[in-house]
Amino acid sequence: MPETQLYFPNINRAVVLYQDQFGGTDLLLNRLEGWLINKGVIVVDESCLQQGDNIDLLLLPTSRMDSIYTLSRQGINYSKVLVWAMGYGAFEAAFYSPRAKSYLFSLSTIPIRSLQYFFLKELLEHNSLVFTDVAGMDYDLRSVQLSSLASAKLIAPIAVKSHNFIPTLQGCKKRLRVGWVGRISADFKIYPLIKLLDDLQELVVFKRLEIESITIVGDGDAEWLLRDYLKTYKKISIKWIASILPDSIGQFIFDEMDVLFAMGTSALDGARFSTPTVIVKPFSKVEQRSDISYRWIYESQGYSLGELPDSKSSLEQPSKNLEAIFKELSLMGPSEIGSRCYSYSTTFFEDNAFELLLDRDLRSVSRRVIYYSKFLFLLNTVKMLVKRIIKLGMS
Secondary structure, eight states: OOOOOOOTOOOOOEEEEESSSSSSSHHHHHHHHHHHHTTTOOEOOOGOOOOEEEEEEEEEGGGGGGGHHHHHTTOOOOEEEEEEETTTTTTHHHTTOOOOHHHHHHHHHHHHHHHHHHHHHHHHHHTTESSSHHHHHHHHHTSSOOOHHHHTTTOOOOOOOOOOOOOSSSOSSSEEEEESSSOOTTTTTHHHHHHHHHHHHHHHHHSSOEEEEEHHHHHOHHHHHHHHHHHHHOOOOEEEEEEHHHHHHHHHHHHSSSEEEOOHHHHHHHHTOOOOEEOOOOSSSSOOSOOOOOEEGGGGGGSSOOTTTTTOOOSOOOBBOHHHHHHHHHHOOOHHHHHHHHHHHGGBBBHHHHHHOOSSSSOOOHHHHHHHHHHHHHHHHHHHHHHHHHHHHHH
């Protein structure tokens, strides 16, 4: 049975919009929807909306911001809107891809960037925009001046299921079981994983670090790169598991790993089970490798769980080399490190994260918000038509 609604008396009926793509964004939105229902909020499925329906709150990712207009056009009455920007550059990506660097493209984005700027400002004035971490916020708000107090209110982290604290071993094992959990993807994860394996092998050979095994959990489009690399990896035993069910991964980490290396949500899967967890910084090019690429998860600032090399943040993230990580694990012990990792992870537990997300003074939707959403809708329509014309031309 749903709990009595305690937190949000002004939210009776809500709609959560999905981006309809497999991945972390829709999983997180689905978890938010279930949490709202448990708190007594009536969550209406988008497919069930009818003309004349009255909705108190419309929750959506940046990829669905054009729906603010399309739902209004369909006669759906909603009082307030909350846009949750998940990931680095998520707001900008709703308008155009910054990866396209041609001169002509740059000229064409001038009006688009103006739309982006005015839409951003309007959402901020309505308290209707939230980011999942400081890195994403600083990137998308680089053209806007805000106080540190105002900026802090703009962050609500990703949410994970809560878990009870599990005490870990007091002393550090002589032979450690090391683990990696995360996609084996070509975008920005395969090279940090290979660098980690290089660093571990170097510590084993030159610093006499004793590692029993390395367990890798993950799959993706760069598996072939990892397979080629592992052909010459001789010093440490490797176990590679393609995938583990999301509900089982935390317990698996606790049972099979003495220290976890990861980024993003995967790092939280280890920390919430009291496993000593290290954040690995992502990068997408070999030349972006750095020896100072690691930190304990509890040292992270602004809910950031891994920053790209070219990201500029208002909060400085600690960094250290791998040898320093293992020295600290030995000196402090896995029990102390695991306890600190768990304590940090609790800020991401559903009740804490979702309350932080919704604890804001949302203003009623103005005509300007719908107006800017309409232009975004028209922009997306043009982009789809261009893509179809290009596809027809290539066929």
